[in-house]
Amino acid sequence: MINTIFDFIGDDSGEWKVTSITTIKGNPITAVSHLTKASSNLVQSDEGIWTLKGIVSNLRYTEKEEKEKLVAVQEDLGRPNATLAAFIPIRKSEAWWNLAQDERRKIMENKSQHTQTGMKYLPAIARKLFHSRDIGEPFDFLTWFEYSPTDADAFEELLVALRKTEEWTYVDREIDIRLMKKSF
């Protein structure tokens, strides 16, 4: 088992209960009532109603000082009180991918302050990025956020801030799936 590859399985039962699915941009996704995040491998999975695969990678834009701050304050996924989550698959346009590294970095940080904005909401909002673009998946990134109900307003603020940035003008497909942990 490789611990960098994950399947997000949408189905009619599973680990997280889907509370809403909103198509922000582009084609919608088939509705499901539950989602499971499962450690996986490279084999294409046909589980559930749909499966999206993503790979954890190294940070591709974060600079030394930002990285040190991030590592100091961020929390892991799976905190017992983080009973709410958001799973937001996004795809960026060809125009984005045709930019060079320094141009993308400039848009993300100098103009959009992506890392700074996210940092403001740490450690309350735990987040994780999964890469999908290079493995023939329909989305470029699968973003995952976990938080407790007391931080739900802060999470909405964070999303509003991210979606207002110049970086977000390059997003051409985005689905916002909200989740609640099933209590056993």
Add this chain to the structure above:
Amino acid sequence: MINTIFDFIGDDSGEWKVTSITTIKGNPITAVSHLTKASSNLVQSDEGIWTLKGIVSNLRYTEKEEKEKLVAVQEDLGRPNATLAAFIPIRKSEAWWNLAQDERRKIMENKSQHTQTGMKYLPAIARKLFHSRDIGEPFDFLTWFEYSPTDADAFEELLVALRKTEEWTYVDREIDIRLMKKSF
């Protein structure tokens, strides 16, 4: 078929004839007499004596000006006169991967002039980088070079220059496999 994923299959027959296998650093690889580069998918392949899988991705360090120069002069793989090739799988150390994006970029360009050095040998030496690190493979990168016999000396020069750089001190496994195109 996803056209970003490739298998490099080492076997006792195939597209390219192996002329030498040299372990530059770290554990050696099982000797094979032939290599085939094949468009593939995410399914783990058991073909041949060994298979190494790599994914074509976007350029992660190249800046705008460098990218424009690269695009202007680089040639595609598969030129009829490029009958020699080198397949060099490399792995970098944990110390490298623990660096932030700006630190890695600084070592690659400001100090090691990775792109500049490679550019000097374009278009003679066509090159392609395949990423393996995030998919549980034994190497981080599979590098592929193609050139005509008249450019063989230039290729040796390029390798000597790259291996002298600070960037290369982070390489902890490297196998240098030389290939000759089979004539039919």
